[in-house]
Amino acid sequence: MKKWTQSLLLVTSLALVAAGCSSKESGSGSNGKVAQEITVNAMSEPPDLxxxxxxxTTSGWVMDHxxxxxxxxxxxxxxxxxxxxxxxxxxxxxxxxxxxxxxxxxxxxxxxxxxxxxxxxxxxxxxxxxxxxxxxxxxxxxxxxxxxxxxxxxxxxxxxxxxxxxxxxxxxxxxxxxxxxxxxxxxxxxxxxxxxxxxxxxxxxxxxxxxxFKLTNWKHDSEVVIEKNKEYWDNKVVNLDKVTYKMVNDATTYYQMFKTKELDLIQTLPSDVVAQEKDSKEYSEVPYFGTYMYMFNVDKEPFTNEKIRRAFTLAVDRESLTKNVTKAGETPAYAFVPNGVDTGDGDFREQGGAYFESNVEEAKKLLEEGMKEEGWSELPAVTLTYNTSENHKKIAEAVQSMYKKNLGVDIKLSNQEWKTYLDTTQQKNFQMARMGWIGVLVDPVVILDYYLGDSPNNRTNWVNDKYDKLMADAKVEQDTAKRYDLLHQAEEVLMEDLPFNPIYHYTNNYMTAQNFKDIVYPVNRYPYLKWAEKVSE
Incomplete structure (x- = not known):
């Protein structure tokens, strides 16, 4: 049905054997062999296994193993x-x-x-x-x-x-x-x-x-431990005896833990250290098929008005955000579906193009028009909610500053722990909230599925019958060209109503200890450790 873009479909495998000793207490076994253990950072408690x-994706990371x-x-x-x-x-x-x-x-x-x-x-x-x-x-x-x-x-x-x-x-x-x-x-x-x-x-x-692997220990809000499952039919290819997922949210803290060898693998580096680590052999960037966004609750003022949603979207300078705040190779997002899907006639995103561009003057105009339509002399107070993370906080603060400078609007920020945050957004108890959506397949349909009217993942209260019909038709269309055309039409409907504010398309950055090989970095999952092996202490 489709060809996959090689840069995305080919999963990057890190197989680096380096000198250098780990200070981890586990050390080598009594027989002189390297202890096959790795400690990674999940950043937060898996909400449900x-x-x-x-x-x-946090729960998925554990379950995939x-x-x-x-x-x-x-x-x-x-x-x-x-x-x-x-x-x-x-x-x-x-x-x-x-x-x-x-x-x-x-x-x-x-x-x-x-x-x-x-x-x-x-x-x-x-x-x-x-x-x-x-x-x-x-x-x-x-x-x-x-x-x-x-x-x-x-x-x-x-x-x-x-x-x-x-x-x-x-x-x-x-x-x-x-x-x-x-x-x-x-x-x-x-x-x-x-x-x-x-x-x-x-x-x-x-x-x-x-x-x-099998789950052997779960200290809630602290760590999850999985160990080699000897009952697994292909256990001979599994080298690691033990994987420990730590739950450290603060980026500066887990970066220092990596530096002191308390962690062997971390992701989402603090933005202020990315530049100094980019030339390190421990550093890697991997395309990640997903979109970082702010959802609008279309049933909560002021985002009941499409012009105001668009104003809040146009007022964000994505180029500045990715260059000066996130700094990890992310791509500014002017649509929902990321790059990486080869349709046979080109990349889906490049064919669809950008649906808007950042434009402060247009944003001011739309905000004024939207407020006039609603009869508001003053914009209702706005709170942007995000899940606890140093990097999410930096992005939210930057966006908050842009709204103040570009629209003259003061918004409040509110953060919650991941599990609580998921419950809050699922109950649709927010005005504007951070979310990321990763495609389980490198295909537009699994990205666009997010905003189906009856999808429990669509937490915006936005429902559009035309959108749902186009998506349904695309899923049964056997002609490849027609299928992609239907998906382009669906995305256009979505981008006209804008129940969300796309910020950037992901790139994941990692730091991985050099004494491990055969760790796989998928484009739509977190690192896969089935074949990973520790080669030295």
């Missing part, structure tokens, strides 16, 4: 068979028959079965589960109707024919279905574990998974 309920779907990713980022040993596709492309590996095991030693996948997927779709990512399964026959209370669970197109055979029926052929199945929402869960304890995913003692 239940594959059906997780919506954030402790679970495995029917497909997984190889070192180059391409989908390959995982827990399934075989996949047969019907001639019309609508039916997949998967064979579960004979040696696929849960971390407790029991067999992973086709029934586990059927149960997990139908659990995601069950309206009572309340999964925000259920819409990713709407490609399955009968899935949307069941999730919306209009159909029966028996009509959902996933059936375990026997212990090892899973049959999946799609509404229409989907050329990237194998890649979609690598997402955590499609991971299996063990029925007995889930039904015996509704809080099974809240702690290590009750957690059962089927991936390269």
């Amino acid at each position: 239940d594959p059906a309920l997780a919506t954030d 402790v679970f495995e779907g029917l497909y997984t990713k190889d070192k180059e980022g391409k989908p390959v068979l995982g827990t399934a040993s075989k996949a047969d596709v019907s001639e019309d492309g609508k039916t997949y028959t998967f064979t579960i590996r004979d040696d696929a095991k849960w971390s407790d030693g029991s067999n992973v079965t086709a029934e586990d996948f059927e149960y997990a997927w139908k659990r995601v779709l069950n309206p009572d589960t309340g999964s925000s990512f259920a819409f990713y399964l709407y490609y399955l026959k009968g899935a949307e109707d069941y999730n919306k209370g209009k159909g029966k669970v028996e009509d959902v197109g996933v059936t375990a024919k026997d212990e090892k055979t899973l049959v999946v029926d799609l509404e229409a052929p989907l050329s990237y279905f194998d890649e979609l199945l690598t997402m955590w929402t499609f991971y299996p869960v063990k029925k007995d574990t889930v039904e015996e304890n509704k809080n099974w995913a809240a702690g290590a003692d009750t957690y059962v998974s089927n991936g390269p």
